[in-house]
Amino acid sequence: MGPGVVITAGLVATAAALYASYDGLWHLAELAGWSKSTRKGLPLTLDVAAVAAGVLVARQLGAELRALAWRGVLALVGASIAGNAVYHVYVVTGGNWPAEWMAVLSILVSAVPALAAGYLIHLFARMSAEVQLADAPSEPEPDRSPVPVPQLDNEHQDDAPEAEAETNVYPMPGQREAVAVYQPGTIGEKGIEMLIQLRRARQPFPTPAELALSLGCSDRYARGIFETYRKSA
Structure with missing residues (x-):
């Protein structure tokens, strides 16, 4: 049939x-x-x-x-x-x-x-x-490519002032972000480790926006990473 x-x-x-x-x-x-x-x-x-x-x-x-x-x-x-x-x-x-x-x-x-x-x-x-x-057309994916962190020449690293790293930390002005406890392997833990390595190398820190793009997180989350680093430094 x-x-x-x-x-x-x-x-x-x-x-x-x-x-x-x-x-x-x-x-x-x-x-x-x-x-x-x-x-x-x-x-x-x-x-x-x-x-x-x-x-x-x-x-x-x-x-x-x-x-x-x-x-x-x-x-x-x-x-x-x-x-x-x-x-x-x-x-x-x-x-x-x-x-x-x-x-x-x-x-x-x-x-x-x-x-x-x-x-x-x-x-x-x-x-x-x-x-x-x-x-409906789908929204384009945001650019999450890492932002290169400025590097100092090796011959000038010892000349970088210690205070420069402190002035490049970006806490929230006028308000306090909740300080998170980051677990190993998370974005927050990677961000803290990045800031520690930059400070040891006496290199300038990225802005919160640059850190957010480098880690693939929001600006607010990046500011929280800075706040956590500042309080633990």
């Missing part, structure tokens, strides 16, 4: 199921007091909305959106089955239902269009947002 035959059979079966459901839901709307011109709105609301949600389930969308569509399919198909069942039970029992039951039936049936419309609007809004997010 070729795929064309399977597709054709599936379409015929779907059309037959929608037609059968249409008849039962149309008469259910009649029982609920809907006018003749609006009764076809009930089967179209339930069955067509279920088809729309089912199409979204089959699309390559995010797992959360597909789960939302799948829950809608289950709810809409369940409501369609329940509506057809209620109408046929009404027919086979002779239709002598109490007025209170008919009032409840009218309330429940009349709430279906608003609930289905709200669900579909929410579903399509979520889908539109996800598609726009997927089509």
